[in-house]
Amino acid sequence: MNRLGELERAIMDVLWESPDAMTVRQVGNCLTDRDLAHTTVMTVLDRLTKKGFVRRKRAGRAWRYRPAESREAYVAELMLTAFDQTGDRQAALTRFARSVSGSEADALRTALESLSTGGTGSRS
Amino acid sequence: MSAPVMLLGAVAVGCVVAAHLLARASWPRRSPAIAIALWQALGLGWGVATVGALAGFWASGLRPRSGIGLPSVAAAAASAPRLLLRMGTAERAWGVMTALRASSLIAGILLLALLWWILLAAVAAVLRARQRQRALLCLLAHDDPKVPGALVVDHPAAAAYCVPGLRSAIVISAGTLALLDQAELAAVLAHERAHLRARHDLVLLPFTALLRAFRWSAVARDANREVALLVEMMADDRARRRRPARELATALLRVGVSGGGLAPVGALAITGGASARGEMGVVPAGAAGSGRTCSSPAPVGARPDSPRGRAMDGELAARVTRLLKPPPGLPVLAMILLGAASAMLVLAPAIALLLPL
Numbered sequence: 001m002n003r004l005g006e007l008e009r010a011i012m013d014v015l016w017e018s019p020d021a022m023t024v025r026q027v028g029n030c031l032t033d034r035d036l037a038h039t040t041v042m043t044v045l046d047r048l049t050k051k052g053f054v055r056r057k058r059a060g061r062a063w064r065y066r067p068a069e070s071r072e073a074y075v076a077e078l079m080l081t082a083f084d085q086t087g088d089r090q091a092a093l094t095r096f097a098r099s100v101s102g103s104e105a106d107a108l109r110t111a112l113e114s115l116s117t118g119g120t121g122s123r124s
Numbered sequence: 125m126s127a128p129v130m131l132l133g134a135v136a137v138g139c140v141v142a143a144h145l146l147a148r149a150s151w152p153r154r155s156p157a158i159a160i161a162l163w164q165a166l167g168l169g170w171g172v173a174t175v176g177a178l179a180g181f182w183a184s185g186l187r188p189r190s191g192i193g194l195p196s197v198a199a200a201a202a203s204a205p206r207l208l209l210r211m212g213t214a215e216r217a218w219g220v221m222t223a224l225r226a227s228s229l230i231a232g233i234l235l236l237a238l239l240w241w242i243l244l245a246a247v248a249a250v251l252r253a254r255q256r257q258r259a260l261l262c263l264l265a266h267d268d269p270k271v272p273g274a275l276v277v278d279h280p281a282a283a284a285y286c287v288p289g290l291r292s293a294i295v296i297s298a299g300t301l302a303l304l305d306q307a308e309l310a311a312v313l314a315h316e317r318a319h320l321r322a323r324h325d326l327v328l329l330p331f332t333a334l335l336r337a338f339r340w341s342a343v344a345r346d347a348n349r350e351v352a353l354l355v356e357m358m359a360d361d362r363a364r365r366r367r368p369a370r371e372l373a374t375a376l377l378r379v380g381v382s383g384g385g386l387a388p389v390g391a392l393a394i395t396g397g398a399s400a401r402g403e404m405g406v407v408p409a410g411a412a413g414s415g416r417t418c419s420s421p422a423p424v425g426a427r428p429d430s431p432r433g434r435a436m437d438g439e440l441a442a443r444v445t446r447l448l449k450p451p452p453g454l455p456v457l458a459m460i461l462l463g464a465a466s467a468m469l470v471l472a473p474a475i476a477l478l479l480p481l
Contacts (some may be wrong), residue, residue, distance in 0.1 A: 082295070098380065111378075
């Protein structure tokens with residue numbers, strides 16, 4: 001991943017860690033690379049805002065930034081939109097294996113047990 | 125009605141009937157690649173034959189002795205304005221037949237436009253969705269030594285998929301890492317890589333597009349489901365060349381029965397702050413089957429024993445059985461006949477359209 005992508009990621013991590021909205025200076029202080037110019041941090045925050053991942057509000061003379069959604073919400077969106085519930089393919093091709101349940105799942109579990117014990121058996 | 129038009133109409137109907145039969149046949153599992161070629165031929169043949177029949181019906185009315193070939197259609201089109209003018213001055217009355225032919229032409233043009241439109245719309249939607257996936261993966265996913273070359277997302281459900289395209293990616297959930305051992309993970313990676321290398325997304329795209337347009341059609345649904353399953357089997361076959369089949373089989377089974385679903389309990393609202401687990405009804409991988417039909421195409425709340433659930437369970441079992449006990453391939457003669465049939469389905473309507481018969 002390129003440098004800009006890494007920065008966006010690092011800044012999102014900082015924002016997700018913090019319970020409150022943060023100013024550019026606060027974000028810069030939390031980043032591990034303290035040599036980053038203030039303007040660089042601000043530019044990346046602007047990009048993230050334009051992309052819709054970050055929201056900002058004016059507080060006095062400075063902007064305060066917060067993530068638009070929680071990390072868990074984005075992870076859920078990632079997994080759910082890969083392939084929607086009606087089976088229409090979206091971004092992803094297909095799931096590796098769809099979940100089964102009920103009596104068929106029991107039958108498959110039996111098959112799994114016999115396969116696992118039949119050979120090398122033990123899993124870590 | 126001229127003979128070529130009737131022939132095209134028969135081909136169009138025949139394609140639908142053949143699709144219905146093919147969806148229920150068992151031989152495709154013995155040779156998925158040939159079956160997919162036949163599916164593609166049926167889809168393309170149906171499209172060409174239907175449009176051709178509709179346009180031909182109109183053209184045969186204007187110049188009864190001409191064929192349906194494109195040159196004839198073009199000539200007929202050139203004379204149409206004159207004919208319409210003459211009809212207006214009562215030299216030839218508008219009869220039921222004329223109205224039917226005119227409607228047929230309009231229907232043909234609309235169908236052709238619709239088919240192109242849905243294809244382009246599907247491509248645009250897929251590209252947009254992939255872009256969003258990549259943006260989210262950039263922010264959320266990380267590497268893991270257990271799955272070299274793939275991206276890991278911190279989600280408790282067991283899921284693995286690939287994002288095709290120029291900048292492709294393989295995504296494995298944290299739940300999957302916890303569930304499978306090293307060998308099984310390698311098998312999953314091999315399976316997903318097979319999808320990417322063989323560009324299965326291009327194979328599936330026309331069927332996905334068709335389903336979006338003809339969502340109400342049982343044949344479109346069947347076609348979509350069958351081709352998706354065949355594509356999975358092709359990836360299984362390719363993966364089996366690099367990894368032992370049993371590892372892939374146990375990986376499939378573990379993920380399948382893990383009960384880790386992604387079915388949203390309520391509306392698909394993603395609000396900030398709410399824990400994804402609570403809102404999305406996620407069951408972590410490894411939990412004993414709660415009897416929920418997770419991530420099934422059936423609506424949430426459907427009973428696990430619904431016919432839809434049974435068909436799906438059959439798919440997973442079919443793949444596992446196929447891995448452990450590979451069925452014999454099709455006889456060479458059968459493969460040749462099927463290949464010839466597929467070619468004919470595509471070429472015959474196309475030739476009929478281009479030549480003045």
